[in-house]
Amino acid sequence: MKKVLMIVIDGAADRSVNGKTPLSVADKPNLDEIARRGINGIMDTIAPGIRPGSDTAHLALLGYNPFEYYTGRGPIEAAGAGIEVKPGDVAFRVNFGTVEGEGSIFNKVVVDRRAGRVSDTEDLIRAINESVKLDVDFVLAKGSGHRAALVLRGENLSDKISDTDPKKIGKKVKRCVPLDESEDAKRTAEIINDFMEQSHKILDAHPFNKERAEKGLLKANALLLRGAGEVPEVPKFQDRYGMSLAVVAGTTLIKGIGKFLGGDVIDVEGASGAADTNMDAKVDAALKALNSHDFVLLHFKAADELGHDGNFEGKREFIERLDTAIRPILYLDFSEICLIVVSDHTTPVSVKEHTADPVPVTIVYDGVRVDEVTSFNEFQAYKGGLCRIRGADLINIVLDLIDLTSKFGA
Numbered sequence: 492m493k494k495v496l497m498i499v500i501d502g503a504a505d506r507s508v509n510g511k512t513p514l515s516v517a518d519k520p521n522l523d524e525i526a527r528r529g530i531n532g533i534m535d536t537i538a539p540g541i542r543p544g545s546d547t548a549h550l551a552l553l554g555y556n557p558f559e560y561y562t563g564r565g566p567i568e569a570a571g572a573g574i575e576v577k578p579g580d581v582a583f584r585v586n587f588g589t590v591e592g593e594g595s596i597f598n599k600v601v602v603d604r605r606a607g608r609v610s611d612t613e614d615l616i617r618a619i620n621e622s623v624k625l626d627v628d629f630v631l632a633k634g635s636g637h638r639a640a641l642v643l644r645g646e647n648l649s650d651k652i653s654d655t656d657p658k659k660i661g662k663k664v665k666r667c668v669p670l671d672e673s674e675d676a677k678r679t680a681e682i683i684n685d686f687m688e689q690s691h692k693i694l695d696a697h698p699f700n701k702e703r704a705e706k707g708l709l710k711a712n713a714l715l716l717r718g719a720g721e722v723p724e725v726p727k728f729q730d731r732y733g734m735s736l737a738v739v740a741g742t743t744l745i746k747g748i749g750k751f752l753g754g755d756v757i758d759v760e761g762a763s764g765a766a767d768t769n770m771d772a773k774v775d776a777a778l779k780a781l782n783s784h785d786f787v788l789l790h791f792k793a794a795d796e797l798g799h800d801g802n803f804e805g806k807r808e809f810i811e812r813l814d815t816a817i818r819p820i821l822y823l824d825f826s827e828i829c830l831i832v833v834s835d836h837t838t839p840v841s842v843k844e845h846t847a848d849p850v851p852v853t854i855v856y857d858g859v860r861v862d863e864v865t866s867f868n869e870f871q872a873y874k875g876g877l878c879r880i881r882g883a884d885l886i887n888i889v890l891d892l893i894d895l896t897s898k899f900g901a
């Protein structure tokens with residue numbers, strides 16, 4: 492079977508600053524060679540004018556309508572934390588935080604939303620899973636650093652409930668309240684409030700936290716919940732497209748998307764979402780994954796972070812290093828492997844947030860109608876043969892190219 496390699500340069504696209512963008516001024520011979528050998532265009536990842544999150548953008552890039560399959564960050568974080576989520580589960584993003592005060596957790600004030608950036612939370616998580624007793628089944632799982640994920644499983648649950656994380660220090664922990672009139676939402680909110688009280692008591696008295704307090708460290712004595720989402724019925728990537736999926740990424744969110752869609756996440760030594768991520772090792776891992784999988788997503792995060800920081804030069808420099816790292820990809824056999832290079836959304840240094848400006852996209856494969864575009868950037872992409880497409884079109888175009896689609900009509 493023909494294979495697909497999709498390279499996503501997160502947030503690489505930008506708005507024009509005096510006629511320039513980091514992509515347009517970067518010295519990037521390899522990305523430009525890819526643009527020269529391929530068919531190019533611009534893409535509205537979700538739809539014109541819709542600002543994508545990285546999560547909804549990646550769902551769209553993989554052919555999953557985010558309006559249908561995105562119910563909040565909770566389910567994706569939970570999948571990324573290694574929980575086998577099931578349709579109907581209600582999942583939350585969780586932070587270990589520090590609270591102080593007397594009595595009920597809801598009378599206490601958040602003094603740190605990251606509990607002093609605690610990360611060795613394994614014992615605390617085990618204690619919660621063993622000792623908290625609720626009316627439904629639940630699982631708490633460790634995420635990266637101070638993060639975790641919580642899943643409630645059972646009948647008559649609802650995700651129409653509020654967060655308990657006040658999202659600001661100096662504020663009291665919030666009581667969970669139903670956000671609609673349903674009995675399910677009322678019941679779920681009560682279960683969460685029960686969870687909040689019980690987990691706080693266990694954490695506050697745990698030897699791990701006593702020891703932290705003695706050392707003058709902040710106790711990890713509260714679980715702050717947000718982003719409740721009911722896990723939808725999601726067809727696995729393999730079932731939907733007949734291709735096995737592998738994801739090579741340093742960020743937990745993108746790993747979570749991979750697991751959410753039933754794909755394999757390839758762990759790479761030294762890979763992270765930061766600018767100093769081990770890019771050579773990631774490229775190497777992606778190339779190896781093409782031997783064992785049919786569709787490989789290779790994700791690079793830092794251009795987005797540098798966009799959020801408003802750092803034009805940093806973004807340009809990262810793109811140049813990435814360009815050097817991806818050189819081995821030019822030697823792939825493009826009669827066997829279809830290559831896509833794309834940015835998931837625009838993160839302009841002038842805005843420091845995601846915007847809806849369309850992104851450049853290039854497809855390299857035997858037989859594509861190679862156009863006159865000679866550089867991978869926002870200004871040239873408009874002139875390419877793909878013209879303007881939506882994120883959801885991309886996988887259909889690729890499936891057609893590699894002959895994995897069937898005719899509509901006779």
Ligand SMILES: [Zn+2]
Binds near residue numbers: 502545546548795835
């Ligand atoms: Zn992104």
